Amino acid sequence: MHGHGNVPGMDAASEVGVDVRWSETLRTYHAVSNELEHELQAGHGLGLSDFELLKALCRCCAPDKGTVLMKDLEAEMYLSQSAFSRTVTRLEKAGFVERAACGFDRRSNFLAITDAGSERYLSAAETHRAVLDKHFG
Amino acid sequence: MHGHGNVPGMDAASEVGVDVRWSETLRTYHAVSNELEHELQAGHGLGLSDFELLKALCRCCAPDKGTVLMKDLEAEMYLSQSAFSRTVTRLEKAGFVERAACGFDRRSNFLAITDAGSERYLSAAETHRAVLDKHFG
DNA sequence: GCAACATAAATGCGCGCGCATGAGATGTCA
DNA sequence: TGACATCTCATGCGCGCGCATTTATGTTGC
Numbered sequence: 161m162h163g164h165g166n167v168p169g170m171d172a173a174s175e176v177g178v179d180v181r182w183s184e185t186l187r188t189y190h191a192v193s194n195e196l197e198h199e200l201q202a203g204h205g206l207g208l209s210d211f212e213l214l215k216a217l218c219r220c221c222a223p224d225k226g227t228v229l230m231k232d233l234e235a236e237m238y239l240s241q242s243a244f245s246r247t248v249t250r251l252e253k254a255g256f257v258e259r260a261a262c263g264f265d266r267r268s269n270f271l272a273i274t275d276a277g278s279e280r281y282l283s284a285a286e287t288h289r290a291v292l293d294k295h296f297g
Numbered sequence: 298m299h300g301h302g303n304v305p306g307m308d309a310a311s312e313v314g315v316d317v318r319w320s321e322t323l324r325t326y327h328a329v330s331n332e333l334e335h336e337l338q339a340g341h342g343l344g345l346s347d348f349e350l351l352k353a354l355c356r357c358c359a360p361d362k363g364t365v366l367m368k369d370l371e372a373e374m375y376l377s378q379s380a381f382s383r384t385v386t387r388l389e390k391a392g393f394v395e396r397a398a399c400g401f402d403r404r405s406n407f408l409a410i411t412d413a414g415s416e417r418y419l420s421a422a423e424t425h426r427a428v429l430d431k432h433f434g
Numbered sequence: 435g436c437a438a439c440a441t442a443a444a445t446g447c448g449c450g451c452g453c454a455t456g457a458g459a460t461g462t463c464a
Numbered sequence: 465t466g467a468c469a470t471c472t473c474a475t476g477c478g479c480g481c482g483c484a485t486t487t488a489t490g491t492t493g494c
Contacts, residue, residue: 175426178433182329189326190375192319194452209480231442238327240482245444247480267442267489289312296315331482346450368472377452382474384450404459404472 192295199291204284205254209239209247211288214256214281217273227260227272256280329432336428341421342391346376346384348425351393351418354410364397364409393417 193208200206206214216236221228234244248271251257256277262268273281330345337343343351353373358365371381385408388394393414399405410418 174434175430178426178429181433182429185322185325185329186375188322192322207480229442234442238323241443242445242483243481245442249444250480265442265490269443289315292315292319293312296318297311344450366472378473379453379475380451382472386474387450402460402472406473 188295192291195291195295196288199287200284203287204280206280206284209237209243210251210256211281211284212237213239213244213247213251214273214277215285217257217271218278218281221273225272227270229262230259230269230271233271251277325432329428332428332432333425336424337421340424341417343417343421346374346380347388347393348418348421349374350381350384350388351410351414352422354394354408355415355418358410364407366399367396367406367408370408388414 196211197208200208200211213233216233217228220233220236230244230248234241237244239247248257248259252259256274258272258274260270260272262270333348334345337345337348350370353370354365357370357373367381367385371378374381376384385394385396389396393411395409395411397407397409399407
């Protein structure tokens with residue numbers, strides 16, 4: 161049953177190790193992301209992708225201007241282009257983010273975080289850190 | 298900005314460490330699960346949850362009988378009860394799994410893997426291992 | 435200048451997920 | 465026994481996701 165391969169000895173052991181690493185990743189991911197999702201939603205009205213986008217926006221934008229090109233921000237995230245676009249729409253409707261036209265390329269948009277977005281992110285980040293500390297600390 | 302807490306010194310460093318562990322989990326999870334999803338779907342017509350259910354079914358059932366109570370199998374998986382139920386329905390329609398009534402509690406169902414399910418799982422497991430080896434090996 | 439191709443973002447679509455609820459079977463207790 | 469809680473599983477519903485396509489621009493080669 162076990163061992164489809166041709167190299168005997170520590171082959172099976174290393175394969176088991178790979179399995180263990182993956183199943184621990186799965187376990188950790190589901191436990192933490194489920195709790196993050198619930199806590200962020202209940203406490204701050206944010207989904208995990210919403211939070212991650214705000215986090216990346218705070219991290220990537222110039223400290224003075226607070227603005228990034230959407231495509232650059234998208235590259236920082238684990239989301240498809242369409243999911244990213246809709247997350248931006250969601251956050252814009254909530255007033256946490258603003259699209260701004262780019263002067264030299266009218267296909268592109270800048271993205272800026274609003275004051276409300278900044279405040280919401282900062283309070284959500286405390287919840288976020290608390291959950292992470294609980295699981296990893 | 299950093300450090301909302303009360304213990305100075307290595308506080309900030311440990312918090313960063315927690316962040317890094319979580320973001321690495323996120324990165325690994327997305328990279329591996331996306332590739333697993335694509336490879337399993339393209340090569341064997343199975344989603345990741347389908348595969349994980351077959352895997353748990355092979356692992357949990359008695360070696361001779363090949364059958365488990367649905368609720369027991371559900372407890373082994375990172376799926377809600379409804380998602381689990383629908384995954385079973387999907388796999389049953391595909392002919393990889395069979396529901397069987399439980400004699401002494403008519404609420405319950407046994408779940409059994411079929412020969413076709415076993416074959417499909419075994420070939421998919423090779424793809425699965427290859428992807429895992431590529432990322433972790 | 436213009437046709438062909440490339441890029442940024444939005445949108446139509448189907449799918450799998452979780453939550454809430456429903457349907458049916460079983461357990462409990464007066 | 466009858467009323468009611470509990471358990472197992474299925475289903476209605478809305479949501480966020482990725483894929484494919486569309487729309488609007490830019491860019492390149494002739």
